[in-house]
Amino acid sequence: MPLEEINCNSVNKNRDNNMQHTKQFYIVTFLLSLLLIACHSNSQQASARTSKSNFKGTPITTPPMPLVYDTMAPQNREIIAQLDKFYAAQVRAGFNGNVLIGYKGHIIYERAYGYSNRERKIPLGPNSSCQLASVTKTFTGAAILYLHQHKHLDIDQPVTAYIKDFPYPNITLRMLLDHRSGLPDYTKWVPNYNSDQRTPIYNDEMLRLMTKNRPHLEFKADTRFTYCNTNYAVLAKVIEVVTEMKYSDFMTQYIFQPLGMMHTFVYDPAKGLPGDAAISYRYNWVREPDMFADGVYGDKGIYSTPEDMYRWDQSFYRNTLLNPETIDLAYGPCSFERPGVKNYGLGWRMLCFPNGNKVIYHNGWWHGNNTSFYRLIKDNFTIVVLGNKFNKSIYRHAGAICNIVRGTSADGTTDGEE
Known part of the structure; x- marks a missing residue:
């Protein structure tokens, strides 16, 4: 074979090899680039997940309260017998629910009456979470006061200090808390601007x-009182703005879990209800x-036991969550705006x-859920x-239970006002 041919073949082979190596180099480089991009993206996403909120709240350090039962004392056994008789009559009249006193x-008393899921014949039990309806407002209000207590916000500041495009500049957080804002109830006006009555919307869409x-x-x-769900839906959004956390995440991390409320959560219709x-x-x-x-959420939406x-x-x-001064703020002053x-x-x-x-106290009513949370604090x-x-x-x-437990009528029995 001519030398030139050998050299030519050798050159061609080397060139082909070099081209092959070059291709491989670029392929490897390309794949490594993709890998680096993916890693960087995942790193950014992980960073976003971990640094999504810079909020550093004051955590609850008191251990969760152990539940203490006292059902064996002679006077309590008599009370239990009377309460069982009372609730037997309530069940015959249609009551289905859980009771704790x-x-x-x-x-001193805890009972579950009826079904959590009637179609599947699943009975209610101590861990059956129920929609609290407007009793949710006690949590939203306390969360705002917790943030106020630790100077993350000021309840006497206008809402616009936290939600920039809020369209009513003269309304403060306090006016939302005590229902003196004058805002119309979103459950009544949203249908005027949103023709889809079936698909759930969230707070951001309501505010939009x-x-x-x-x-x-x-x-x-601030001229008079009118109970309004919109107030607490707006407050839930203020919590999200101030803490840079979802309302549900803040409530879980700073309230539910530290207090040992392991069967309490904020409902999300996109996720549906858990089985219990x-x-x-x-x-x-x-x-x-x-x-x-x-x-x-915020005005309702929390499930609990x-x-x-x-x-x-x-x-x-x-x-545990609020100091005495903040609790006094929550409980008054009483202005007796109505007779x-x-x-x-x-x-x-x-x-x-x-x-x-x-x-x-607070009552609640949303869909088929009726709730009553009644506290005689003295x-x-x-x-x-x-x-x-x-x-x-x-x-x-509540009135009947007060009669049974204390033997006297309780002044100011609730009348079903939600």
Whole structure:
């Protein structure tokens, strides 16, 4: 073979090899670039997940309260027998729900009546989470006051200090807390601007519709009281802005878990209910479907159990989340804006009697869920009734229970006002 041919073949082979190596080099380099980009992207995403919020709240350091039962004392056995008789009559009249009664830090009565899921014959139990409806406001209000107490916000600042495009500049956080804002209820005006009544919306969408359409105020801010769900939906958004956390994440991390409320959560219709949560039923056992307002939280949306609610109740006696000064702020002052003893604090309904005694409570009603959370704070006497089948008589249970437990009538029995 001619030398030239050998050299040529050799050159061609070397060139082919070099080209092959070059191709391989570029392929490897390209793949490594993709890998580096992917790693960098994942690193950024991980960083975003871990540094999404720079909020550094003051965590609860007190251990969760152990539940203490006192059902064996002779006087309590008699009370239990009378309560069982009372609730047997309530069940015959249609009551379906959970009941817990605490007295001076001890649980003296706890019962579950009926179904969590009637179609599957799943009974209610101590861990069956029920929709609290407007009792959720006690959590949203306390969360705002916690942030106020630790100087992350100021309740006397306008909402626009936290939500820049909020369309009503003269409304403060305090006016939202005590329902003196004049805002119209979103459950009534959103349908005017949103034709889809079935798909749940969330707080951001509600606020977008409010900013765009500016529904008329019902009255000039801070001139009178009118109970309004919009107030607490806006407060939930303020919590998110201040903490840079989702409302559900903040509540879980700073309230539910530290207090040992392991069966309490914020409902998200996109995720649905966990298996141990109670289904909402109409009076005739027809399920209540989700609708547009079910994604909005802060005014409602928290699910809990009676035992978790008792932990929540007792946390105020132990100053676990809020200090005494902030709790006094929440419970008053009582302005007696209407004739009688009824009033509203910052997140709580109140019955304020001339002798200085107070009943701190909140009721709830959303779809088929009726709830009553009734606290006679002078005696550390708590009544929790969580119903998941519509039954308005739940709001009248407190008076009968007071008669049974204390042997005297309780002044200011709730009348079903939600």
